[in-house]
Amino acid sequence: MENIYFDVVIGEMKSFLEENGLKEKDGCFANDTKALKVEYDEEKSLYTLFTADVTDGTVGEYTLASSYLFDQNSNKNDAVAVGIDFVDSAKKVLGVKETKKKASATELPTATSGKVNADTLTAKLLANYPTLKDTYKVYVEEKGKYLPLDFGTTYVVPEIRKTLDENNKKAVKKLMDMFADIFVSGDRNSVNLVIALLTSAIGKSPERFKAAADRLEDCPLLIESVNQEIAVASKNRKLQKAIKFED
Numbered sequence: 001m002e003n004i005y006f007d008v009v010i011g012e013m014k015s016f017l018e019e020n021g022l023k024e025k026d027g028c029f030a031n032d033t034k035a036l037k038v039e040y041d042e043e044k045s046l047y048t049l050f051t052a053d054v055t056d057g058t059v060g061e062y063t064l065a066s067s068y069l070f071d072q073n074s075n076k077n078d079a080v081a082v083g084i085d086f087v088d089s090a091k092k093v094l095g096v097k098e099t100k101k102k103a104s105a106t107e108l109p110t111a112t113s114g115k116v117n118a119d120t121l122t123a124k125l126l127a128n129y130p131t132l133k134d135t136y137k138v139y140v141e142e143k144g145k146y147l148p149l150d151f152g153t154t155y156v157v158p159e160i161r162k163t164l165d166e167n168n169k170k171a172v173k174k175l176m177d178m179f180a181d182i183f184v185s186g187d188r189n190s191v192n193l194v195i196a197l198l199t200s201a202i203g204k205s206p207e208r209f210k211a212a213a214d215r216l217e218d219c220p221l222l223i224e225s226v227n228q229e230i231a232v233a234s235k236n237r238k239l240q241k242a243i244k245f246e247d
Contacts, residue, residue: 006038036050068085069242132159160197165207179198
């Protein structure tokens with residue numbers, strides 16, 4: 001059942017478990033009212049979170065609370081994202097309310113010369129959508145780290161959708177040129193992130209796809225890659241969840 005990153009997933013959940021008195025016993029975590037367990041299905045390449053009610057010390061029937069695709073291409077950072085996703089789901093089950101924190105002195109990523117990576121893409125996105133700069137700082141403070149895909153699909157993708165829906169030629173062209181530059185010169189992670197964000201933003205909308213494609217005439221390979229990813233995501237529920245893909 002366990003893969004090599006199972007302990008990373010649980011480790012990311014550790015503080016939440018301790019804060020809510022969820023103690024480990026026989027592979028699950030429970031307090032006086034709730035129990036939860038995490039499993040990995042190797043055949044389906046899927047992490048799952050199950051929760052159950054606890055009554056007079058007896059754990060009831062477990063029900064599915066969340067699931068997360070985790071295949072051979074996933075890494076440690078993805079395992080951290082699984083843990084964060086499961087904590088968020090567990091908070092809803094336990095009725096734990098979020099407390100919003102103020103933006104801290106967390107430094108923003110910079111687009112420096114040299115290696116082009118996910119931080120480079122993030123810096124350019126924050127420059128394009130400056131209202132997200134404080135959101136980025138709060139995100140890093142709350143999570144304790146920066147997870148590009150999680151942050152991008154949660155906060156940046158809605159802004160990309162607005163840009164594509166408004167279809168202001170100059171604004172869309174500026175955004176697509178930025179993505180094309182990263183796609184051509186970035187490392188593997190940043191290239192994959194570009195494809196994932198555009199796939200998530202476009203979804204199954206032909207209007208958004210056309211808005212993006214019309215401004216990517218100089219980089220046909222990018223829009224082709226996005227089109228292929230959309231086709232895969234349209235049939236893959238696990239991928240849809242991972243990148244917050246909308247029909």
